[in-house]
Each structure stands twice: as C-alpha cells, then as structure tokens.
Amino acid sequence: MNALVLVAEDDPDVARIITGYLDREGLRTVRAENGQIALDLHQQLRPDLIILDVKMPKLDGFEVLADVRRRGDTPVIMVTALDEDLDKLQALRIGADDYIVKPFNPLEVVARVKAVLRRATGRSDSVVIRVGPIEIDPVAYTVAVLAGDTRVRVDLTATEFRILSHMARQPTRVFSRAELIDACLPESDTLERTIDTHASNIRRKLHATGLTALFEGVRGIGYRLTTTS
Structure with a gap:
C-alpha cells in the first residue's frame, strides 16, 4: 500500500x-x-x-x-x-x-x-537494530540475542516486539507507559498497567537468554533499554 x-x-x-x-x-x-x-x-x-x-x-x-x-x-x-x-x-x-x-x-x-x-x-x-547483544530485524520480525558465536532467538508477541523495537531505536531513553501505549498500541484502550505486563514478559524472555539487566524499570516513570547487560 x-x-x-x-x-x-x-x-x-x-x-x-x-x-x-x-x-x-x-x-x-x-x-x-x-x-x-x-x-x-x-x-x-x-x-x-x-x-x-x-x-x-x-x-x-x-x-x-x-x-x-x-x-x-x-x-x-x-x-x-x-x-x-x-x-x-x-x-x-x-x-x-x-x-x-x-x-x-x-x-x-x-x-x-x-x-x-x-x-x-x-x-x-x-535496517537491523542492535542494542548491546540484542539484534532486532524489523523486516523478518525477529529478535535474537548474540553471545559470541551463539545466536539465541527470542520469541515475542506482536505487541512485545513493537514495544522492544520502539525502545531500541532510542536506547537509554526512559519511556513512560503512556508513550508506549501511544506508539505501540494506538487503537486500543489499554490501561497503563497492561504495559507493565508486556514489559514483564519482555524482561522474562530476555532473562531466559542470560540478559539480566538490559531491560530496566524506572520507578514512577516507565522503562528503559540500556546498552550493556
């Protein structure tokens, strides 16, 4: 189109x-x-x-x-x-x-x-987006974590993918929950606490690959994607 x-x-x-x-x-x-x-x-x-x-x-x-x-x-x-x-x-x-x-x-x-x-x-x-060991391919709609010669795929839902991709384009910036709703779920009537659920899922899936500190919550504001794990 x-x-x-x-x-x-x-x-x-x-x-x-x-x-x-x-x-x-x-x-x-x-x-x-x-x-x-x-x-x-x-x-x-x-x-x-x-x-x-x-x-x-x-x-x-x-x-x-x-x-x-x-x-x-x-x-x-x-x-x-x-x-x-x-x-x-x-x-x-x-x-x-x-x-x-x-x-x-x-x-x-x-x-x-x-x-x-x-x-x-x-x-x-x-263009493939890279933040630290995370590699996001907007065309293939895939996320992977790179560790040396190892490439571990991270299976995200469509909404989780949109949130992570949006944040990865401006790493280290803190995104409020309202901003993430506007950018990633514009047609929905999502409540801000729903973003917390998606964020928790993203963090859990990244943790499963060994990344324990890349996706951070910022108390009272929202979430940030750092450049080091």
Whole structure:
C-alpha cells in the first residue's frame, strides 16, 4: 500500500495544492485543519509522514511535533514562513526531519516528501537494530540475542516486539507507559498497567537468554533499554 501523508495545514487552498500534487504521485493523503486534529489523526491512522505547518489553530506546529516525537519517530516536514529562521531552528531542534519555506513550489514539496520517506524506510523498515547483544530485524520480525558465536532467538508477541523495537531505536531513553501505549498500541484502550505486563514478559524472555539487566524499570516513570547487560 502506498505511503499515507498527513497534511496539517489550516489554509484550505494550500492544503488542496499539497494534497493534489501528492495524490498525483500515487501517495495517499489526509488533511488536518488544526493541531489537535493532527494529533488525533496521527494516533488513529499512524501516517508514514506528516507535513506540518508551524502556524496552526488549537495547537501550533511545535506543540504537535513535540507530541509526535514523544510517541515515536514518524517523519515530519515542517512548513515555515520565509523570514522565520528561528522557526526552522526550533523545528530541527525538536526533531523535524526537514522543513519547507513558504511560498513554496509544490514540486519541491513532492521531492522533499519522497526523499524523507526513502530515508525513513531505510531507517525504520529495513535496517537491523542492535542494542548491546540484542539484534532486532524489523523486516523478518525477529529478535535474537548474540553471545559470541551463539545466536539465541527470542520469541515475542506482536505487541512485545513493537514495544522492544520502539525502545531500541532510542536506547537509554526512559519511556513512560503512556508513550508506549501511544506508539505501540494506538487503537486500543489499554490501561497503563497492561504495559507493565508486556514489559514483564519482555524482561522474562530476555532473562531466559542470560540478559539480566538490559531491560530496566524506572520507578514512577516507565522503562528503559540500556546498552550493556
């Protein structure tokens, strides 16, 4: 299925131009006219990329970007005004993958979207993730623990795999339970204590391979994946 692009833009004419050009390139699009709707659609639809205007009603682009980054690593292209260099720096500091300056050429938007999607696909969908002795293959959907010449497979459920993969992309960072729910179980009404159950299962399965300290609970906050066992 072609990539889904969420266009968060309150100007209907600008949004229509962007979505029209992306549609012609075979990409799927959905529009959000304010920042709160953008966050709601991000959680519901899990788009492959977001085009995000800085000046948005309800929640501005920076607030939306910060929340998206707390949830995961969805690629984001920010749209900034011509003379607002601080907007560009702020967007990149929070975690934007790229930015486009208004007024823009729609063909440039398409080119930027394709480039960021290519980078994101390479980063998230095909590159094996390694944290210490743990090896995670997002394509084969497998997890293994390496010890010298020995490779021990770890059998995880789909939810456990998503949680471990999500955390492994930012090792040593502490993830709250709410963040893990948003990133790994977006369509469910999961309670935070359910994350504790999944985390306990992941830790138990890693312990069975000899890793006793890699997956840590952080009291009062959530969980962290360290780089040494």
